[in-house]
Amino acid sequence: MFERLNTPEEAFNYQLGAALKMEHTVLDKILADNMEEAQDAKLKELFRHHMDETRQQIDNLEQAFSAFGWEVDDSPCPAIEAIHKEGKTNVKKTDDSIVDSIIVSGAAETEHHEIAVYESLITNARAMGRDDVVSLLQQNLAQEQHTLEEVKRSAEQIAAALPR
Numbered sequence: 430m431f432e433r434l435n436t437p438e439e440a441f442n443y444q445l446g447a448a449l450k451m452e453h454t455v456l457d458k459i460l461a462d463n464m465e466e467a468q469d470a471k472l473k474e475l476f477r478h479h480m481d482e483t484r485q486q487i488d489n490l491e492q493a494f495s496a497f498g499w500e501v502d503d504s505p506c507p508a509i510e511a512i513h514k515e516g517k518t519n520v521k522k523t524d525d526s527i528v529d530s531i532i533v534s535g536a537a538e539t540e541h542h543e544i545a546v547y548e549s550l551i552t553n554a555r556a557m558g559r560d561d562v563v564s565l566l567q568q569n570l571a572q573e574q575h576t577l578e579e580v581k582r583s584a585e586q587i588a589a590a591l592p593r
């Protein structure tokens with residue numbers, strides 16, 4: 430773990446570690462909880478599928494560390510912990526009949542956060558001339574963007590079916 434970040438490489442290494450921590454939190458906490466709490470079968474399937482993708486994303490991030498010759502090491506990612514905590518609190522206080530609406534809203538926040546993280550990493554990997562790493566990160570970004578679209582579609586269907 431770095432005390433201070435003094436070079437662009439150190440900053441990138443640190444942020445790559447935060448992305449790794451983010452994905453582990455998404456897989457082990459956010460998606461695991463969503464799978465358990467979602468009521469709609471199609472929504473559960475979306476989360477189950479994204480768990481598989483997230484395992485690939487973790488693998489891609491570990492490959493990015495290796496491509497630089499760095500030891501795989503995660504960095505703190507309090508933002509994703511906060512998204513998880515807020516979602517958990519909201520789900521707990523929400524009736525099962527409308528809980529999917531709360532769950533997809535948290536899922537959209539998660540995906541937007543992940544997209545921002547990958548966009549920044551890609552910008553910096555490209556500036557370092559590391560096309561190999563850019564391509565690994567692009568795979569993750571494309572999966573997050575696709576998942577966000579699926580989440581938005583679900584959110585529309587769920588919102589339309591809510592009792593008014």
Ligand SMILES: [Fe+2]
Nearest residue numbers: 452483486543
């Ligand atoms: Fe992800």
